[in-house]
Amino acid sequence: MxxxxxxxxxxxxxxxxxxxxxxxxxxxxxxxxxxxxxxxxxxxxxxxxxxxxxxxxxxxxxxxxxxxxxxxxxxxxxxxxxxxxxxxxxxxxxxxxxxxxxxxxxxxxxxxxxxxxxxxxxxxxLTDKRNAEQEIAFERESMAHMSRVTLVGEISGSLAHELNQPLAAILSNAQAALRILRRDPGEIADIREILEDIVENDQRAGEVIRRLRGLLRRECRSFGPLVVDEMVHDSIRIIRNDLINRGVEYRLDLRAPISRVHGDTVQLQQVLLNLILNACDAMADSPQRVLTLCTHAPSTDVIRVEVRDTGPGIAPDRLDAIFAPFQTSKPNGLGMGLAICRTLLRAHGASIEAANLPGGGAVFCIDLPILE
Ligand SMILES: Nc1ncnc2c1ncn2[C@@H]1O[C@H](COP(=O)(O)OP(=O)(O)OP(=O)(O)O)[C@@H](O)[C@H]1O
Ligand SMILES: [Mg+2]
Structure with missing residues (x-):
C-alpha cells in the first residue's frame, strides 16, 4: 500500500x-x-x-x-x-x-x-504580428511623399535627361542660323523659322523644369482636360526635325479625335518624346525605320496610345526591367527615360507596358483613363 x-x-x-x-x-x-x-x-x-x-x-x-x-x-x-x-x-x-x-x-x-x-x-x-505589419504598411504609405523626395535623385537625373533634347535642338538650330547668316544674310525667312524653333524649345525646357518642381511640391495645378490626339500631334511637331535627321519615317493612326483625358500636356509630351527617341535609337541600324503612333479606345473608359517601331525589339527577359531606373543598353544612355515615363504616367493614373511585335520591332502601350 x-x-x-x-x-x-x-x-x-x-x-x-x-x-x-x-x-x-x-x-x-x-x-x-x-x-x-x-x-x-x-x-x-x-x-x-x-x-x-x-x-x-x-x-x-x-x-x-x-x-x-x-x-x-x-x-x-x-x-x-x-x-x-x-x-x-x-x-x-x-x-x-x-x-x-x-x-x-x-x-x-x-x-x-x-x-x-x-x-x-x-x-x-498573430494579431500583434499583423498589427505590426499593418503599421509598417502604413508607414510605407506615408513614405509615398518621402518617395517623392527620393525622386529628387530621379528628378535630377530626369532634368539632365529631359533638358538634353531641347538644349541640343537649340544648339543645332543656333549653329544652323549662324551658318546661314554667314553664307547669305538675306535668307531672313529661314532664320525666323529657326529662331522660332529655338524659342519654342527654350520655352519647353523652362516648362519642363517648372512642372518637375511642381511634381516635387505635390502640385497638380497643371492638370486639366486635354485631347490625346492633339497632344500626339504636338509631340510629333516638336520632334519632327530629329526624325528627319535620323532618317525615320513616321505614320500617324489617330482614332481618338474627341477623347479627352485629365492630365498635364507637357508631361505627357515628355513621355511620348522619350518613347519616340528610344524607338529612333532602336532603329538606328535597321534597314527600315518606321515609327507609328496610334491612338484608339479599346474600351469606353480607356484611351490607348501606342508607339511602334521597326527596330530589333526588346529581349523578352528585359521587358519588365527596362522600366527600372538606370537600365540601359546604350553606351551614352542614362537609363532614365522609361523610369521617368512610368513615374509621370502613374501620376495620371495611367499604365505603360512594353511588348514585341510579331513582325519584329517593339511597341509601348499607354493606357490613360478617359475623362467623364
Ligand atoms: N523601342 C525600343 N526597342 C528596343 N529596346 C528599347 C526600346 N525602348 C527602350 N529600349 C530598351 O530599354 C532601355 C531603357 O530605356 P530608357 O529610355 O529608360 O533608357 P535609355 O534610352 O537607355 O537612356 P536614356 O536615359 O538616355 O533614355 C534602353 O537602353 C533599351 O535597351
Ligand atoms: Mg531613352
Missing part, C-alpha cells in the same frame, strides 16, 4: 510538473480527441481564446478554430478527421469567446492515446 501510494504520489507529481511545463509554453496547446472535443488546454490556450481555464475542456475545437477541417462521418457524427491542415486558400482564423476572430498560425500533429488517434493543436495568435 505504502509503495502504491508512493507510486501514486510520484505520478501526480510528474503530472503536476508536466502541467507546469505545458503552461509555461508561450504557444496555445490543445489536445483534441477523435470527435473534435478538447481534452486538455494549456494556460496560453485559455488566455488566447478568452475562456477561463476550466471552461476549455469539453469544448468543440470547431468552435475555436472554425476553419480547420472537420469532416462529417457517414453516420452523421462529426469527427475530428484525418484532415490536419487548414482548408487550402484559407488564412486560419481563431474565434475568441464573444465571437471575435483573430489571425492564427495553426499546427496540428497526431498523437496516439489509449489506442485512439488524438490531435495536438498548437495555435499562435
Amino acid at each position: 505504502v509503495a502504491l501510494n508512493r507510486q501514486d504520489g510520484d505520478r501526480s507529481h510528474a503530472e503536476e510538473q508536466l502541467r507546469a511545463l505545458l503552461d509555461a509554453v508561450p504557444t496555445a496547446l490543445l489536445l483534441v480527441d477523435p470527435e473534435g472535443t478538447i481534452r486538455y488546454a494549456n494556460d496560453r490556450a485559455a488566455s488566447v481564446f478568452g475562456y477561463p481555464r476550466a471552461d476549455m475542456d469539453g469544448r468543440a475545437i470547431a468552435q475555436l478554430l472554425p476553419d480547420l477541417g472537420v469532416v462529417v462521418r457517414p453516420r452523421g457524427a462529426p469527427t475530428w478527421a484525418e484532415q490536419t491542415q487548414p482548408l487550402p486558400g484559407h488564412d486560419p482564423q481563431g474565434r475568441r469567446r464573444g465571437g471575435d476572430h483573430f489571425p492564427a498560425e495553426v499546427m496540428v500533429n497526431r498523437v496516439d492515446l489509449d489506442g485512439r488517434m488524438h490531435r495536438v493543436v498548437a495555435v499562435n495568435d
